[in-house]
Amino acid sequence: MEATGGTVLNVCSVLLFFFLTEVSSEYIHIPTLVHHGIEGKSLLLSVETHFSMDEVEIQGTWSHTRPSGTRATLVTFTKESSITDMMYRNHLLFREPNVSLLIRKLNPDDEGDYTLDLNIEFHNKTGLVIKEKRTVHVSVDVPVSSPVIEKSPSSAVIEDKANVTLSCSVERGTRVVFQWLRDNIALGPNDRYHFSQDNSTLFISPVRKQDKGMYRCVASNPVSPDRHSRGVELNVYYGPYNLEVDSVQSLRIGEVFTINPGELVFFECRADSNPPNSYVWISTSRNSTQVITEGPRLEVRFYRLAQAEEYLCRAFNNVTQKQDEARITLVVASFGPGKEKHIQDSGSVSPLAAITVCSLFVIGCMLLFFLRRTCHPKRGHFRSRRDHIVQVTRMQRKTSASMNLCLYLGKWNQHRRRAGLWLVWSRFRICTPPSMM
Ligand SMILES: *[C@@H]1O[C@H](CO)[C@@H](O)[C@H](O)[C@H]1NC(C)=O
Ligand SMILES: *[C@@H]1O[C@H](CO)[C@@H](O)[C@H](O)[C@H]1NC(C)=O
Ligand SMILES: *[C@@H]1O[C@H](CO)[C@@H](O)[C@H](O)[C@H]1NC(C)=O
Ligand SMILES: *[C@@H]1O[C@H](CO)[C@@H](O)[C@H](O)[C@H]1NC(C)=O
Numbered sequence: 009m010e011a012t013g014g015t016v017l018n019v020c021s022v023l024l025f026f027f028l029t030e031v032s033s034e035y036i037h038i039p040t041l042v043h044h045g046i047e048g049k050s051l052l053l054s055v056e057t058h059f060s061m062d063e064v065e066i067q068g069t070w071s072h073t074r075p076s077g078t079r080a081t082l083v084t085f086t087k088e089s090s091i092t093d094m095m096y097r098n099h100l101l102f103r104e105p106n107v108s109l110l111i112r113k114l115n116p117d118d119e120g121d122y123t124l125d126l127n128i129e130f131h132n133k134t135g136l137v138i139k140e141k142r143t144v145h146v147s148v149d150v151p152v153s154s155p156v157i158e159k160s161p162s163s164a165v166i167e168d169k170a171n172v173t174l175s176c177s178v179e180r181g182t183r184v185v186f187q188w189l190r191d192n193i194a195l196g197p198n199d200r201y202h203f204s205q206d207n208s209t210l211f212i213s214p215v216r217k218q219d220k221g222m223y224r225c226v227a228s229n230p231v232s233p234d235r236h237s238r239g240v241e242l243n244v245y246y247g248p249y250n251l252e253v254d255s256v257q258s259l260r261i262g263e264v265f266t267i268n269p270g271e272l273v274f275f276e277c278r279a280d281s282n283p284p285n286s287y288v289w290i291s292t293s294r295n296s297t298q299v300i301t302e303g304p305r306l307e308v309r310f311y312r313l314a315q316a317e318e319y320l321c322r323a324f325n326n327v328t329q330k331q332d333e334a335r336i337t338l339v340v341a342s343f344g345p346g347k348e349k350h351i352q353d354s355g356s357v358s359p360l361a362a363i364t365v366c367s368l369f370v371i372g373c374m375l376l377f378f379l380r381r382t383c384h385p386k387r388g389h390f391r392s393r394r395d396h397i398v399q400v401t402r403m404q405r406k407t408s409a410s411m412n413l414c415l416y417l418g419k420w421n422q423h424r425r426r427a428g429l430w431l432v433w434s435r436f437r438i439c440t441p442p443s444m445m
């Protein structure tokens with residue numbers, strides 16, 4: 009990219025060189041066609057001649073055309089002599105051998121176009137007169153003095169209620185161009201910024217918060233570089249704006265703040281305002297409004313709450329007489345310090361994000377629960393109970409069978425009939441299929 013840029017530049021300069029040589033292949037060249045002269049200083053209207061005076065005869069004039077249109081011949085010259093108009097005898101100096109003209113002590117009357125008419129006849133080419141004509145423009149200016157800035161009213165103003173006028177003036181200087189800067193950024197007209205015809209006055213109507221800043225004016229003209237005035241501070245009273253309540257120790261969802269039981273929690277109320285706001289915290293629970301504390305910070309500690317607590321932070325700017333309020337609702341519930349950390353890290357969490365996180369957490373818990381049940385059948389409620397019952401039943405059956413057998417053998421003789429009945433009963437029980445249980 010840079011290489012191509014360089015090439016283009018080179019080509020350009022070569023072309024320019026050819027162009028210039030084309031021009032300078034003519035017999036005279038005037039390096040500067042527009043002069044910005046300074047009043048009181050001298051100015052040389054210089055001419056380069058591309059021939060040697062030895063090989064030519066010349067004859068010519070310098071004349072002056074004022075902006076009004078009046079024209080006067082200043083100097084008539086040949087190679088040997090020059091005649092300067094008597095009116096300008098002390099004012100002008102014709103310079104041989106290169107036919108330049110020096111104007112001494114420029115004054116505003118010297119403004120206008122200066123024309124050089126020149127006839128050239130080469131010795132080796134007698135009879136052929138070459139005519140050259142060039143015009144140079146001259147302006148005469150007074151350098152600009154340091155600009156002075158003024159602001160009205162000089163004191164601070166209230167947003168939307170006041171207008172501000174800034175004016176810039178210079179003691180000396182002609183054709184002065186004014187420019188305005190706020191915090192070093194140039195200002196242009198808009199629906200609230202109005203400039204006077206010459207840009208020397210800036211009228212702000214009405215003034216706003218964003219107009220606050222350091223104002224400077226810059227004055228310049230063709231013979232002076234940018235001259236900066238001193239800075240003037242415009243102070244605008246505004247606000248409160250962007251009232252916000254913040255608390256790092258609590259979990260926030262919209263206006264609802266959840267705090268850990270027993271923890272000391274701070275709520276910070278903040279708003280943009282000039283001058284700084286005064287703040288009050290008001291409790292609005294249980295139908296009564298009550299000022300709890302003055303200042304931006306509210307401290308609370310709750311172990312439990314029967315119902316949500318409602319608070320109001322009110323910011324008041326006593327200069328603009330404007331106020332703003334923010335409502336919060338307080339709920340006490342345990343949430344881990346990890347969560348607290350997370351909230352603190354992520355700054356303000358949107359309610360939607362919080363709900364999503366909670367839902368995912370619940371779904372995750374349910375999945376875990378089911379997985380554990382499926383993978384550990386011993387712990388499974390229904391299956392373990394059933395196995396247990398079957399096992400116990402089998403043991404009971406064996407025990408009762410052997411007991412009945414002993415009973416039967418021991419008492420066989422004495423209670424034959426009864427034992428027989430026992431046996432029948434026992435057998436019946438032994439033969440009872442397990443599936444009946
Ligand atoms: C013309 O001549 C004057 C006086 O000799 C000299 O000061 C000036 O530099 C010359 N100008 C040019 C363009 O040669
Ligand atoms: C006359 O002299 C000039 C300068 O030396 C030269 O450039 C030019 O070509 C000459 N003209 C003729 C016709 O010889
Ligand atoms: C501010 O200027 C507007 C016109 O631009 C005018 O109507 C208003 O009265 C002015 N306010 C003050 C306080 O001068
Ligand atoms: C005033 O300033 C504006 C830019 O801010 C510029 O466009 C305009 O030409 C200036 N007018 C004068 C008279 O200097």
Ligand SMILES: *[C@@H]1O[C@H](CO)[C@@H](O)[C@H](O)[C@H]1NC(C)=O
Nearest residue numbers: 283284285286287325326327
């Ligand atoms: C405005 O409030 C500030 C404190 O915030 C106080 O210093 C100042 O005196 C008050 N001004 C008025 C006019 O009440």
Ligand SMILES: *[C@@H]1O[C@H](CO)[C@@H](O)[C@H](O)[C@H]1NC(C)=O
Nearest residue numbers: 292293294295296297314315
């Ligand atoms: C609160 O106000 C409502 C209606 O405004 C009223 O019915 C209720 O009794 C009030 N409660 C208390 C505690 O004052």
